[in-house]
Each structure stands twice: as structure tokens, then as C-alpha cells.
Amino acid sequence: EDQVTQSPEALRLQEGESSSLNCSYTVSGLRGLFWYRQDPGKGPEFLFTLYSAGEEKEKERLKATLTKKESFLHITAPKPEDSATYLCAVQATLSSGSARQLTFGSGTQLTVLP
Amino acid sequence: DAGITQSPRYKITETGRQVTLMCHQTWSHSYMFWYRQDLGHGLRLIYYSAAADITDKGEVPDGYVVSRSKTENFPLTLESATRSQTSVYFCASRGHVGVSYEQYFGPGTRLTVT
Numbered sequence: 461e462d463q464v465t466q467s468p469e470a471l472r473l474q475e476g477e478s479s480s481l482n483c484s485y486t487v488s489g490l491r492g493l494f495w496y497r498q499d500p501g502k503g504p505e506f507l508f509t510l511y512s513a514g515e516e517k518e519k520e521r522l523k524a525t526l527t528k529k530e531s532f533l534h535i536t537a538p539k540p541e542d543s544a545t546y547l548c549a550v551q552a553t554l555s556s557g558s559a560r561q562l563t564f565g566s567g568t569q570l571t572v573l574p
Numbered sequence: 575d576a577g578i579t580q581s582p583r584y585k586i587t588e589t590g591r592q593v594t595l596m597c598h599q600t601w602s603h604s605y606m607f608w609y610r611q612d613l614g615h616g617l618r619l620i621y622y623s624a625a626a627d628i629t630d631k632g633e634v635p636d637g638y639v640v641s642r643s644k645t646e647n648f649p650l651t652l653e654s655a656t657r658s659q660t661s662v663y664f665c666a667s668r669g670h671v672g673v674s675y676e677q678y679f680g681p682g683t684r685l686t687v688t
Contacts, residue, residue: 492675503664503679504617547617551675561607561632562677564617 462487462552466565473538473572481533481568483548491559493531495524496547498567504547538572545569576600580665580680587655588688595650595683597665605668606648607677608632608640610661617664623648655687 463486473479485493492511496504508517510526517524521542523534533546545567552560578599587593597606608620609632619632621640629640637659639651648667652659662684666677 494676496679501682503666503681506676506678509676549617559675561619561622566614566616 462550462560462563464548464550464563464565466546466548466568468568469566470569471571473535473570475539475572475574476537478534478536478538480535481546481570483531483533483565484529485531485548485550486529487550487552487563488555489553491551491553493526494549494551494562495531495533496549498545498547507546535570538570540572540574543570543572578665578667578678578680580663580683582683583681584684586686586688589656590654593652593655593685595652595663595665595685597648597650597680599646599648599665599667599680601667601669601678602645603667603669603678604645605677606642607666607668608638608648608650609664609666610634610659611664611682612661620650620663652685655685657687659685660687661685 465484467482492509495507498504508524513528515526521536525532547567549562549564551562581596604625607622609617611617618634620638623629623642626645642648662682664682665680668677
């Protein structure tokens with residue numbers, strides 16, 4: 461069974477204080493790892509897809525990295541508008557070659573204080 | 575440029591009543607999904623559809639019914655609502671196999687069963 465664990469559950473940062481969010485996963489064969497941002501009262505917003513260990517992707521102050529066991533979402537010099545819940549999800553490849561549906565972690569609630 | 579919409583955004587119903595949540599997407603995506611989001615459980619897949627007239631169960635399908643007669647619509651029906659179905663429901667969609675696997679989410683429907 462696919463498992464995704466995100467840590468910490470909540471993180472409070474001062475504006476400009478860089479940090480990282482962790483997503484540990486267990487899947488039989490990784491098809492892709494996805495990061496989403498979710499603001500209160502809204503649906504998750506897609507950020508990144510990572511497909512293989514060593515891959516990195518960046519968007520503004522966010523950088524996502526992937527190893528064989530975990531992914532990190534690095535936030536550099538965060539601003540208050542970066543406050544949100546960040547969700548990680550994995551998609552496994554079945555033995556048939558087709559893809560299993562996404563398994564989500566419970567998220568990290570990030571608060572950036574001005 | 576509506577993307578994916580859900581209606582109603584908020585719904586209060588009584589135990590035992592039937593309620594239908596609507597989902598509409600304008601991207602002509604093949605795949606559509608229904609998730610529920612509860613504290614402590616993250617996003618859990620209820621049902622999904624690979625194309626019109628093709629649906630399949632997710633992790634938590636009991637008590638729900640779906641249909642997909644048109645590519646753009648994917649309604650979710652609670653046949654006899656229970657208090658345990660109080661949740662926030664998200665619809666999502668993505669392109670077909672061979673295209674990027676990320677899912678795009680609607681704004682959600684907050685359902686309260688009294």
C-alpha cells in the first residue's frame with residue numbers, strides 16, 4: 461500500500477527565514493510525486509511534478525527536490541503570502557504498467573509571520 | 575476560462591436525504607475525480623472516471639454514486655446522507671494517459687449533514 465507522510469504538521473516562520481518541508485513516501489514504483497498548495501477555503505493548486513530521483517524544480521521562492529525515499533519543498537526567504545497548506549502526493553506504477561491513483565499526505569500548514 | 579467548477583459551494587442537508595454535488599470542467603479532460611477532505615485524513619479518493627461512461631471506485635466509495643454521461647460533467651450523489659459524510663468535497667480532472675499526470679482541482683463543496 462502506498463504511504464505518504466509529511467512533516468512537520470505545522471511550521472511557523474518569520475518573513476525571510478528559509479526552511480524545508482518534508483514528504484516521505486513508500487510506493488512500489490514511483491510514477492510521479494506532486495506538490496500542491498492549498499489556501500483556506502480553496503481547492504489544491506498544482507505546483508510541481510517530480511518523476512525521478514535527483515530531479516529538481518523551482519518556482520519563485522519554492523524549490524522541490526526528490527530522492528528515492530523523500531521529497532523536500534525548500535522555501536527561500538518566504539513572505540506572508542506563502543502561508544498555506546502544502547500537500548504532497550505520489551502516484552505509483554502498477555505491475556501492468558498502468559498508474560495507480562494519487563495518494564496524498566496530510567499536509568504541512570505553513571504560516572509566515574511579517 | 576472557467577476551468578473546473580463545483581456547485582453548490584455550501585450545502586446543509588438532513589440525515590437520510592439524497593444530495594447531488596455537481597462538477598463541470600471546460601478542458602475536455604478525460605479523467606475526473608471526486609475526493610473528500612477531512613481533518614486527520616487528508617484527501618481521500620471516492621470515485622474516478624477515465625472517460626464518459628467509465629467509472630471506478632476509489633478508497634472510500636461506500637454511500638456514494640457517480641455517473642458520467644458527458645465528458646465535462648461528473649456528478650456525485652449521496653443516496654442517503656449520513657453525518658459521517660459531513661466533509662469538504664473536491665472534484666479534480668486531468669488529461670489522458672501520455673499527457674502530464676497532474677490533477678487540477680475545483681474550489682470544493684462544503685457539505686454538512688445534520
